[in-house]
Amino acid sequence: MLRVDNLSAGVLKPISLRVPAGSVAAICGPSGSGKTTLLKAIAGMISSRGAVEIDGRSVARLPPWRRPCRYLDQQLWLFPWLTLDGHLRLAQYAAGQPLCPLARRQVLVQMEIEHLRDRYPGQISGGERQRAALARALISRPPLLLLDEPFASLDWATRTRLWRVIRELRGGATALVLVTHEPRDAWALAEQCWHLHQGRLLPDCRQTRHY
Numbered sequence: 001m002l003r004v005d006n007l008s009a010g011v012l013k014p015i016s017l018r019v020p021a022g023s024v025a026a027i028c029g030p031s032g033s034g035k036t037t038l039l040k041a042i043a044g045m046i047s048s049r050g051a052v053e054i055d056g057r058s059v060a061r062l063p064p065w066r067r068p069c070r071y072l073d074q075q076l077w078l079f080p081w082l083t084l085d086g087h088l089r090l091a092q093y094a095a096g097q098p099l100c101p102l103a104r105r106q107v108l109v110q111m112e113i114e115h116l117r118d119r120y121p122g123q124i125s126g127g128e129r130q131r132a133a134l135a136r137a138l139i140s141r142p143p144l145l146l147l148d149e150p151f152a153s154l155d156w157a158t159r160t161r162l163w164r165v166i167r168e169l170r171g172g173a174t175a176l177v178l179v180t181h182e183p184r185d186a187w188a189l190a191e192q193c194w195h196l197h198q199g200r201l202l203p204d205c206r207q208t209r210h211y
């Protein structure tokens with residue numbers, strides 16, 4: 001469960017938001033409206049004012065690496081010298097989990113990249129890299145996952161396959177906040193849709209047709 005109360009940072013006007021575990025909140029909005037700023041403030045990557053609680057625990061004073069969430073942006077931050085399986089091993093290690101090969105295999109199968117497990121990021125396509133980064137974020141089963149344009153640059157077939165993966169998180173332990181320019185992502189995936197306009201969070205982007 002994510003609880004945000006009166007969070008402000010940069011262009012953001014004070015924002016309050018609740019995202020229960022196992023559900024998805026989507027945030028749409030024009031370029032520069034503050035979508036990335038909001039995710040970074042929740043993740044603790046920029047300074048902010050207000051309250052942020054993850055799984056009932058206040059994290060507002062914690063540095064980003066101690067917050068129980070994963071933030072995934074379009075830069076992906078894959079290491080060129082590590083195979084996909086190596087990335088997942090590292091994520092398991094960093095999360096203090098046992099280095100269980102079966103868990104790594106399961107998440108790679110879920111992302112449809114199990115056959116690429118021994119490849120390096122430079123040896124796979126852009127869409128496959130995006131799925132590898134998502135696999136790395138998911139393997140540690142974070143209570144909160146923040147996705148910044150996770151489907152940008154993917155073709156529609158891959159995009160809709162990834163929708164299925166996100167839908168599989170429903171009802172689980174992970175709350176998910178998804179930032180997207182594409183309202184169809186929000187309509188397909190989210191229990192709550194929000195529209196961010198000049199730093200203000202307005203309900204239900206289904207009502208807005210600026211795209």
Ligand SMILES: Nc1ncnc2c1ncn2[C@@H]1O[C@H](COP(=O)(O)OP(=O)(O)OP(=O)(O)O)[C@@H](O)[C@H]1O
Pocket residue numbers: 010011029030031032033034035036037038
């Ligand atoms: N580090 C920074 N310092 C100062 N201003 C910033 C910084 N990062 C972003 N901004 C400004 O804050 C505003 C919101 O930026 P943000 O990246 O949150 O927008 P966005 O809605 O994610 O846009 P896009 O859809 O283009 O990614 C923009 O006007 C941007 O120029």
